[in-house]
Amino acid sequence: MNNLVEIRDLRVSFDGVPVLHGIDLDVAPGEALGLVGESGCGKSVTWLAALGLLPGKADVSGSVRLRGRNLAAARRLALERVRGGQIAMIFQDPSSALNPVMRVGKQITEVLRLHRGLVGASAKNEALRMMDLVGIPDARNRFGRYIHEFSGGQAQRLMIAMALAGEPDVLIADEPTTALDATIQAQILDLLVDLRHEMSMATVFISHDLAAVAQICERVCVMYAGKIVEEGPVRHLFDRPYHPYTRGLFDAIPSLTGPRRRLVPIPGAVPDPRYMPSGCAFALRCDRARDFCKQHRPELLPQPGGRQLACAYPVPEARDILHHQEEYQ
């Protein structure tokens, strides 16, 4: 088996309400995987559960294997060695993920000490190298600064430096550019792509922004209401989405070129996890749904071309609806 991470039938519920309904997910060494979906679909919870970062009231089952070792059975100490050492995670808001009263250089050297056993001058030099690597100008003079003295984009770079300090095999980036301005977002996306190649690590990019995912990932999983509904290589999936939800997400993105047009929303809203429909969770919002969909929950099944799909009545033709869209005026 060649997978770095293998997640099998991962389920999570909060207070008896299931929010993750059995996730199977593999991450190969060095690959760039995108996880997209709207808020509440479980894309973050999947990884928080995998890394044992959910609060105690969360009920987690299933297996998470890292290089064949089951993390779910691992003790806290072993798990702490994995987190930051083999799997690192960065979050949307760096100012709340970093320690506000600890100098940034110290926060990076702490990782180096815990995961690579570096101390003293060698730790400091390595920390400076990391700060250089993520593009913090004048790292030597800013080593002793606090996080509030950095801009949002630089704080995000520092969190990336901290995550990379343990030389992880996988970097989980949870909405890493969502809180940033457009021009800074472009810088950070670029940085993540460069670093992935440079450090030959796998990247899991969690985002609600399909377009951003398309630009930096090779493979994408689309999640809806706690399940993966479609999975496949980026180009194929984007050229021809099979699942009506994936298709709906694409159509809902306004375009920056071509004629101005009325946006195409997906009707309705994501179902409340407390009152999940018994059939397909998307059926109520789906214009292709039939009676069958309301009774049977579709399984994620392999498709030609290395793709997977959970839908009984997939989208037949690609991209022809767009031409019929009514235009403004």
Place this chain on the structure above:
Amino acid sequence: MSPLLEARELVRIYETRRGLLGRSAEVRAVDGVSLRLRRGETLGVVGESGSGKSTLGRMLLGIDAAQHGTVCIDGATMPNPGTGDWRALRARIQMIYQDPLAALDRRLSVAQQLREPLDIHRIGDVESRTQRIRDMMQSVGLRLDQTDKFPHELSGGQRQRVVIARALMTEPELLVCDEPVSALDVSIQAQVVNLLADLQRDRRLGMVFISHDLKVVRNLCDRVAVMYLGRIVEEGPADTIFVDPQHPYTQALVSSVPQPGRALDSRIILQGEPPNPGNRPPGCAFHPRCH
């Protein structure tokens, strides 16, 4: 005929202090902005954080006072904020914010939220108010069984519909929207954008749509103004401004928008720090980042 909204040379300066005992510094949040808006027209204002777009939005309603410059509504100068005349005018000019949960009163039901503006501006009697609330709920796509719901019982998209409904209760002529769909998921965002487009067309509203999302702005607005460090650096029709941007900043902004199918390395990546309005570069404010 005078335009619905005309702003001339608006300036807003904030005083800030660096450190506890530091010298005070001037932040020119809005620095000489002029714009016009006709009835039934939508003007998009785009820019990054710190560009002054939100401050500008508040100044257009008089919520933030201009240190210099004037705002005219229908040819008449905006009365001083806080006066009776200004409060009366506020029924005709309304604002929609980004975060509906913060904009709504958590202790009031949907009906109560919608009734409040009518009470404040003494519009109609008890019966006609109730009818108006019903009509408005229908026109923004809320169900009548949601009348007695509280904000926490509604989804994000529904809450934003309540905010929009409340802003429209007094039948305003001008609507200033500050990032009204930024907190919403893509599929819901499209619902709310379409709702705003329909309401704007049906009621011939003048609308100022402030957003960082170029894609939404382009599809919704007639004209677009691009702001950088308190100034409008480029303005033009929505159809052409992002197709053929002239200002290097607009070019970079357009280029930084992720689009499926476009390669990452074909983009213009701006170097350098995001702008700090407290430390405005001399000359063209964009020059340190200009490619």
